[in-house]
Amino acid sequence: MTPPEDPREARRADFLAAAGWGGVEAVPLAGDASARRYFRLQRADGARAVLMEAEAGEEVSRFLRVGRFLRDAGLSAPEVVASDAPNGLLLLEDFGDALVARIAEAEPEREAGLYAVAAEALAALHRHAPPADWPRATPAMLSRAIAPLFEHYAPETPPETRAATEEALAQALEGLDAPTAVPILRDFHAENLIWLPERAGSARAGLLDYQDAMAGHVAYDLASLLRDARRDVSPAAAEAAITAFLRESGRNRATLTAAMALLGVQRNLRILGVFARLAAHGKPRYLALMPRVWRHLEADLAHPAAAPVARALGEALPAPDPARLDRLRRRCPTP
Structure with a gap:
């Protein structure tokens, strides 16, 4: 038959x-x-x-x-x-196969220039107001969005620690200037960028995976680009991106980097939970990315802008050490 x-x-x-x-x-x-x-x-x-x-x-x-x-x-x-x-x-x-991540790995001398163009694309995007019907990445929404951390990565976290962390994060984010002023693409990183050398200026950064765009903070996508879960961004490339963004946007460096640290904390708390959930649903390859996510998280929690969140978390959040990763791996339905 x-x-x-x-x-x-x-x-x-x-x-x-x-x-x-x-x-x-x-x-x-x-x-x-x-x-x-x-x-x-x-x-x-x-x-x-x-x-x-x-x-x-x-x-x-x-x-x-x-x-x-x-x-x-x-x-x-x-x-x-x-x-x-x-x-x-x-x-x-079809934009082709010239992923910025691949080029940067194969030709590290080009990484800084590629990241500068990506940052220029963000500055160009921010010159346009987000449509009124786009969802808003408000402080309350972003603080609630770390729920996967406690549901999938560290479910043993005491309820009072979870509540205190979400409250501290929301209050810290409330302190950011204009939290929903610009369009953000949310998954803005080197594996979602295609190099288009035949185009000019910021249009050389081909954009992918943007259907979850929202109205958010100017530092959000820059934090996504430079606190990349999938690859290590060199200090030179990170500095090139920040310098290009400041040049094109006229922003203040100290204010921008403080916001990047706080938004980096929010993103990476959530990412730990999302990766744990993906692993439990049959995608264990995401577990290998967790140590890098943790390093980003530790670095950003050390910034004064994130101090209230660091205090709320205290010592309650476990690192993705071999024992934790093994526990998460055992939940995977596939080897």
Whole structure:
């Protein structure tokens, strides 16, 4: 008996045929922490595109809206070749394989320049007000967002420590100037940036994975870029990025770096929990990234701006030492 056709494959084939890409082989590309899937297509005439499959509905609609906003701002988000939001299908411009992370690893002498352009792209983005209907990364929302830390990474944390940490974080974030003034992309790092040397200025930074954009603080995405869970950013590259951002934005260095430290604490507390959850759901590779996340967290907790959060946490939060990682690994459904 012939097995029934996968409905996803049938929808994909119909979508590609209607877009003029029927019969083209779809080669899987590396995915990310989400359930989205990506495929590269290349026609006989040499034209290339990327197919994105996502959860049907709002996620795709948001990707389309945010991408349009970014392109209107003069930044490089992939053009949309065809879309079927109800079925979670997008055919996108192919930016190629020149990930900033790969280039920086292969040619470390170029890292500082690449990171400077990425920071320039952020400064250019911040010249545009976030749309009124974008979610707001308020201090209350950001403090609640560290919940995965206590649910998945350190569930043994006393309830009073959890409450005190969230309260201290919210109060510290309230002290930041204009906490929701600019667009933030939230997952802004070297593996979500494609180098496009044929373009000019900040448009040389090709942007990916921006559907979760919000209105937030100017330092948020810079903290995401420089406190990267996936790779070590050299001091020279970090300084090049900060210098470029300050030059393009006119911000104050001390104020910016204090905000980066505090937002770095928020991000990395959350990331520890998210990575533990991903591991428990069959993605144990994220456990190997935890020691780097911890180093970022320790460095930022030492900044005076994060002192209230450090006091609230005290000694309650365990490091991702071999015993902790082994415990988390044992929860993984796959080896």
